[in-house]
Amino acid sequence: MAHKAGLFDLRLVIAVLFGIYGVVLVVVGLGFTDESDLGKADGLNINLWSGVGMIALSAVFTVWATVRPVIMPDASALDESERDVSAPDEKA
Amino acid sequence: MPVLAQVDLRLDAGPLDYTLLAVYFVFVLGIGFLARRSVSSSLDFLLSGRSLPAWVTGLAFISANLGAIELLGMAANGAQYGMATVHYYWIGAIPAMVFLGLVMMPFYYGSKVRSVPEFLRRRFGKGAHLVNAISFAAAQVLIAGVNLYALAFLLNLMLGWPIPFSVVAAALIVLAYTTLGGLSAAIYNEVLQFFVIVAALLPLTIVGLHKVGGWQGLVDKVTGGPGGSEQLSAWPATELTGIQNPVLSVIGIVFGLGFVLSFGYWTTNFAEVQRALSAKSMSAARRTPIIGAYPKMLIPFVIIIPGVIAALIVPEMAALKAGDDSSGVVYNNALPALIGELLPNGMLGIAITGLLASFMAGVAANVSSFNTVFTYDLWQDYIRKDRPDEYYLRVGRLATIGGTVVAIGTAFLAAGYGNIMDYIQALFSFFNAPLFATFILAMFWKRMSAAAGWSGLVAGTLGAVAVFVLAETGVLDLPGQGASFLGAGVAFVVDIVVSVAVTSFTRPVPEERLVGLVYSLTPKEDRRHSTTGEDAGWYRSPLLLGVGVLVLTFVLNIVFG
Numbered sequence: 001m002a003h004k005a006g007l008f009d010l011r012l013v014i015a016v017l018f019g020i021y022g023v024v025l026v027v028v029g030l031g032f033t034d035e036s037d038l039g040k041a042d043g044l045n046i047n048l049w050s051g052v053g054m055i056a057l058s059a060v061f062t063v064w065a066t067v068r069p070v071i072m073p074d075a076s077a078l079d080e081s082e083r084d085v086s087a088p089d090e091k092a
Numbered sequence: 093m094p095v096l097a098q099v100d101l102r103l104d105a106g107p108l109d110y111t112l113l114a115v116y117f118v119f120v121l122g123i124g125f126l127a128r129r130s131v132s133s134s135l136d137f138l139l140s141g142r143s144l145p146a147w148v149t150g151l152a153f154i155s156a157n158l159g160a161i162e163l164l165g166m167a168a169n170g171a172q173y174g175m176a177t178v179h180y181y182w183i184g185a186i187p188a189m190v191f192l193g194l195v196m197m198p199f200y201y202g203s204k205v206r207s208v209p210e211f212l213r214r215r216f217g218k219g220a221h222l223v224n225a226i227s228f229a230a231a232q233v234l235i236a237g238v239n240l241y242a243l244a245f246l247l248n249l250m251l252g253w254p255i256p257f258s259v260v261a262a263a264l265i266v267l268a269y270t271t272l273g274g275l276s277a278a279i280y281n282e283v284l285q286f287f288v289i290v291a292a293l294l295p296l297t298i299v300g301l302h303k304v305g306g307w308q309g310l311v312d313k314v315t316g317g318p319g320g321s322e323q324l325s326a327w328p329a330t331e332l333t334g335i336q337n338p339v340l341s342v343i344g345i346v347f348g349l350g351f352v353l354s355f356g357y358w359t360t361n362f363a364e365v366q367r368a369l370s371a372k373s374m375s376a377a378r379r380t381p382i383i384g385a386y387p388k389m390l391i392p393f394v395i396i397i398p399g400v401i402a403a404l405i406v407p408e409m410a411a412l413k414a415g416d417d418s419s420g421v422v423y424n425n426a427l428p429a430l431i432g433e434l435l436p437n438g439m440l441g442i443a444i445t446g447l448l449a450s451f452m453a454g455v456a457a458n459v460s461s462f463n464t465v466f467t468y469d470l471w472q473d474y475i476r477k478d479r480p481d482e483y484y485l486r487v488g489r490l491a492t493i494g495g496t497v498v499a500i501g502t503a504f505l506a507a508g509y510g511n512i513m514d515y516i517q518a519l520f521s522f523f524n525a526p527l528f529a530t531f532i533l534a535m536f537w538k539r540m541s542a543a544a545g546w547s548g549l550v551a552g553t554l555g556a557v558a559v560f561v562l563a564e565t566g567v568l569d570l571p572g573q574g575a576s577f578l579g580a581g582v583a584f585v586v587d588i589v590v591s592v593a594v595t596s597f598t599r600p601v602p603e604e605r606l607v608g609l610v611y612s613l614t615p616k617e618d619r620r621h622s623t624t625g626e627d628a629g630w631y632r633s634p635l636l637l638g639v640g641v642l643v644l645t646f647v648l649n650i651v652f653g
Contacts, residue, residue, distance in 0.1 A: 010283060017284065038436075041434055046435065047436060050295040
């Protein structure tokens with residue numbers, strides 16, 4: 001048998017951090033950006049676009065962690081064929 | 093860096109920016125607490141129990157190197173020398189990282205050594221081991237101190253925080269998570285740091301490029317500026333090397349930087365190799381530096397280009413580049429100056445977080461490799477042998493605390509005597525320079541004797557010191573980076589010559605002790621990695637991934653040549 005490592009999957013930690021950052025930046029970009037902020041970044045609403053990018057990054061990690069959860073092998077040996085199916089994708 | 097800039101680099105950080113920074117610290121410490129649950133032995137604490145997947149160790153591999161001096165220094169080189177700075181990545185890192193993964197990792201990981209010095213002990217016995225373990229441990233705590241000081245200096249410049257406060261606060265945060273969660277916490281945080289650094293630098297690069305009118309605008313402005321169009325091409329980098337003749341300059345880059353300097357650093361520096369040793373399988377260990385090579389290939393675009401842009405649009409930097417240094421700004425300020433120029437509150441907070449993250453990544457890498465070498469290679473081998481494992485776990489935790497305290501001391505020393513930092517870095521580049529020569533002989537020449545192991549290292553180090561002294565006293569005239577390239581080359585050659593000479597009249601190490609350590613004495617199946625289960629699939633082949641990144645780097649060299 002094997003169980004999922006629910007609480008501490010690094011991918012979820014990354015997803016939550018960038019989820020928070022992304023939402024905050026989008027809110028700031030939409031609601032609290034004045035002309036001087038825009039002028040500083042040469043007319044780009046950089047907070048908004050960076051926030052959108054971070055939410056996208058967060059989504060990618062969430063999907064990856066959901067589709068391929070980390071399987072923690074229990075003390076009993078794991079069947080090889082089961083590993084093949086459930087192994088987390090490690091391609092960077 | 094100790095030159096106090098009169099120019100105002102103070103950033104206009106508001107409550108929002110500080111909140112984003114605080115959120116990050118909550119995550120950093122949270123990872124330390126969570127990782128603590130997985131620590132039940134010294135191997136868990138000091139080597140992550142050899143359990144991490146390759147994408148994690150691969151990103152940690154480059155993040156460990158993406159420290160303070162790297163980030164600010166490379167942006168500074170970009171501002172001063174232009175695109176030639178990419179050599180530090182494309183020539184100065186990628187080939188060595190691929191070589192480490194494909195050629196050397198089977199011996200490091202396969203022999204189950206717990207550190208780079210331990211490899212030397214098993215190959216050569218005590219002489220070479222002591223030389224390497226002591227010089228490495230000392231280097232790491234001192235460099236951690238230099239990193240801490242650089243961090244505090246920058247925070248003082250950007251946010252007005254007092255230097256002693258920043259040194260102690262940053263050290264305590266790194267200490268908290270590395271003592272709790274050990275190497276796992278350090279590595280997980282390095283991966284997080286990598287993404288935060290990119291999240292800070294990518295928008296900065298985009299805004300900067302927008303400001304100068306896109307890529308074409310950048311090309312036009314650099315061509316028309318004091319640097320001229322040669323700053324847009326990577327080759328022949330005569331300014332960077334300080335070698336006027338373009339052919340010799342290219343040779344200097346390829347052999348000095350690309351071969352000796354970079355192979356010495358990437359393949360034998362335990363702060364790097366440790367990340368790969370913590371991987372969960374031979375295949376994952378071999379892929380670690382190779383997976384790291386892909387982002388390493390691309391990251392100069394968000395470090396060097398902002399440096400180039402800073403020299404175009406920050407007025408004080410542009411003046412400095414035109415030869416007017418009256419504002420007191422230095423090239424090392426390029427990145428913070430550009431951040432202050434372009435980013436509004438919000439992204440400003442992310443950028444500050446990214447810079448801080450980068451500093452702490454460097455310090456944590458120094459501390460977490462120091463405690464391993466101290467515990468296994470110095471304490472266990474020479475001071476207290478054969479104790480139960482809990483004892484060494486405790487020593488590891490105490491070594492982490494001790495190392496951090498020494499680092500804080502070094503940081504205050506550096507604050508008092510500015511150029512000490514330069515000398516510390518020079519000093520430890522001497523130890524690094526000949527290591528690659530010794531390792532490559534050790535792994536591929538079974539005849540090499542124990543006496544050759546330590547004498548080659550010592551002689552090579554002295555060779556590098558000799559070049560440094562000649563360059564400092566003006567006997568050799570090599571401005572730019574030429575002196576360090578030459579020093580590394582001399583160290584390499586001297587190490588080989590002395591090792592071969594000493595081997596010829598000393599006894600070889602008995603062959604039965606070298607199984608798993610030397611190429612010709614290691615059975616082929618021991619060097620192979622598994623290709624089943626989580627190591628299956630063509631896209632997990634180290635060879636394919638390695639060749640892929642070399643080809644891409646070659647293409648980039650042609651495009652930006």
